[in-house]
């Protein structure tokens with residue numbers, strides 16, 4: 001794994017956006033895997049700037065999002081579909097039909113998950129996958145457990161994730177208890193993975209991902225098996241990781 005050290009959140013966002021912009025320039029019809037949450041917001045802001053000020057076009061880009069809360073319609077303010085429109089899609093020239101976010105109202109979410117994986121395969125797989133990391137080490141909503149799960153499917157959110165995400169809702173009670181999450185097969189199938197981590201709250205998860213064994217109790221550790229992963233993290237997120245690991 002390549003580790004890119006950033007001084008702060010702003011620098012993470014600029015660096016991450018520059019990798020994504022380069023990907024779009026190199027392959028205008030690329031497939032980008034996208035994440036939601038706090039971490040990628042600055043990256044999306046910077047991509048909007050690339051579009052407005054430097055003429056970066058997303059007209060041929062296809063996007064696939066990692067996850068969606070189960071039970072929320074795409075119009076709900078806290079749905080990830082809404083998040084993507086508000087934070088990125090509405091501000092660039094991407095075609096709505098080229099963007100894909102799991103359907104939080106799918107009546108048969110596991111069948112939907114199989115179709116979502118097939119869709120990713122039919123697009124030729126993901127060229128660049130953007131990931132955040134949960135404070136418990138989750139990627140997408142693949143929560144810590146006793147095995148890694150390959151398929152996109154309905155998942156139960158951990159109490160810890162519900163509490164972390166309560167900041168976006170009026171109260172923790174309002175956070176949906178389930179989500180449709182991309183599975184490890186489609187994530188690891190991406191040709192290149194960019195994982196972002198900012199702040200002290202991520203420091204233990206980052207340390208576990210980099211230093212621990214590959215263990216489903218820390219889902220991000222599976223990224224050790226991928227050939228092309230770049231972690232962009234600030235000093236706070238790297239504060240628990242041994243210097244010897246950062247230099248290797």
Ligand code: F6R
Nearest residue numbers: 035036037038039132133134140
């Ligand atoms: C979001 C996602 C999650 C987040 C993670 C970190 O689509 O898949 O895995 O990346 O929960 O969230 P933030 O960035 O809010 O700390």
